Amino acid sequence: MKKVLSIILMLAVIFTFAACGSNTPNQPGGETPSAAPSASAAPTGNSDEGIKIGVLMKTMSDTYSNKLGEAIKAYAAEKYPDVTLYLLDGQADIAKQISQAEDLIAKQVDVIILNPQDADGSAQVLDLAAKANIPVIEVNTETTRTDYVSYVGSNDVEAGEIMGRFVTEKLGGKGKIAILEGEMGQSAQLLRYEGLKNTILKESGIEVLSTLSAGWQRDKAMSITEDWLSKYSDIDAIICENDDMAMGALQAAESQNKKLIIIGVDAIPDALKAVKEGRLSATVLQDANGQATTAVDVAVKVAKGEKVESRYVVPFQLITQENVDKYIE
């Protein structure tokens, strides 16, 4: 019995450690006096001199987030050379994002651009910033609470609808599909799936064979697709909630010489290449550049005390073989 317990305990410890192994201790940034942002009212006029913008990226490691973060950096350096930009990588860890917010507040930035790791958890950043009187602009993903100054992003429901309509049309309203979902419970997963529900899942001629989550990951998507292909020989299309999974599905289909309709979201470089070569049916572009430039423009305006809209919607675009050349860099 002792042995059983020790093994179970050991496993439990390992799992916990693996889950939070990369936390860094919080820095005592929360104690900073809230006098900082009042200074931002001073540099009026058109000078960007002295403006400090903090950016909290949820991660810099998935292809899309990396593109967004890099675009923010590049655009700020080019258009606002006098603005100081602090960009922090939250490494997909909510605890890390919150402690990074504390660091930014300690640095007395004028405005924070938040790319939330988690719709609920990241709302805490809003609290911390509010206490320090620092305005927050959210980019790409929205928190469940909406007391931020402005949101710059795309409506993920639209991405789902574009995919749903495209596949319905390609199949002529009749066929068998499977759906690869992202990390369950994240807003991109929930909303993109809602978009599918609004379109293709309403079609009576479409049969959904299976819906499984591959957690946005290419290798998992590949394994699941392999399993599907051996179970359903008559599968017509696979809808993927991001491009990494679409590339995994494509890899699996191609290794079995099967030509399926496969579509993803994000327009990452290798997906664009695959669309150009006619291997991947289509991808939906979430416009990283558009989001980045709008977010930085809005942040600078807020720092200068100018009025901004509470919402900027950057539209999604369907990319197929016909228009792919426009998007390849």
Place this chain on the structure above:
Amino acid sequence: METRKLSLMDFLKKYGILIVLIAMWVIMLIVSPTFRTVENAVNILRQVAVNGIIAIGMTFVIMTGGIDLTVGSLIAVSGVVAGSILVADPSKVGLAVLAGIAVCGLFGAINGLFTAYAGVPPFVATLAGMTMARGFAYVYSDGKPYTLASEGFSVIGKGYAPIIIFLVILLISNFILSKTKFGRYIYATGGNSRAAMASGVNVKKVTIWVYILSGILAGISGIVLASRTNSGQPAVGTGYETDAIAAAVIGGTSMSGGIGTIGGTLIGILIIGTLNNSLNLLNVSSYYQQIIKGLIIVGAVCFDIFSKKRSK
């Protein structure tokens, strides 16, 4: 009668966990027509190859009484190192593979040095190694995935290749553990390191080599995965160490060292692979999959312990 009963008990004692695997297969063969296809069996083997290779390294380490939490991160390290070389020149497949594996071996050596000479507990040393290796993968790749377009490299992850690589490693490892002096030293180190030292085994050297071996195997696994997905990604492999540990433990490797076999780990990894595949085939929702997986892992080990106790 008496002898038959005894032999049945012996059978249970020896093969308790194998019975769990066979039971899973029988149930799936009845329930799912797809499971009966050769294609699906090949799928399972291909999918377990990546995890199986690191589980073998993990078995060596656990048998010396240690643990290696770095392997998941090393999968990413090997992928990005190989990826960077292949992006620069798609024809340098050999160099890419060797470099990826060598860097991981180096990380293994660092783990070994810390545990063997500095006396840092393996859990702590490799926990530190885990975050450092992950950090290295991010820094090295600047956080960006490498997209690979090398014909030669993609062969490694296609068709039967991953299965063959896995089987070859399996056979070599089994030989090392059961037939060589090094293998006996591993058992001795894990069983009772003081006694092993007294009888002339260089325990420190054995420990270092075991971690190097685990690092190298993680490197090979990373190469296979990078080839399979045609990309070297710094974020890949997170949490893979837990499946590897689970496979070794399910296969009867004792967490306190000294006990374990490569065959047992093979059964462990097949149980996990069959489970993942079956849950996909049965369309079990992603929410439930994780719970069921945990239950079956604990259940399998309980069954094994129970059958061993009964037979005593």
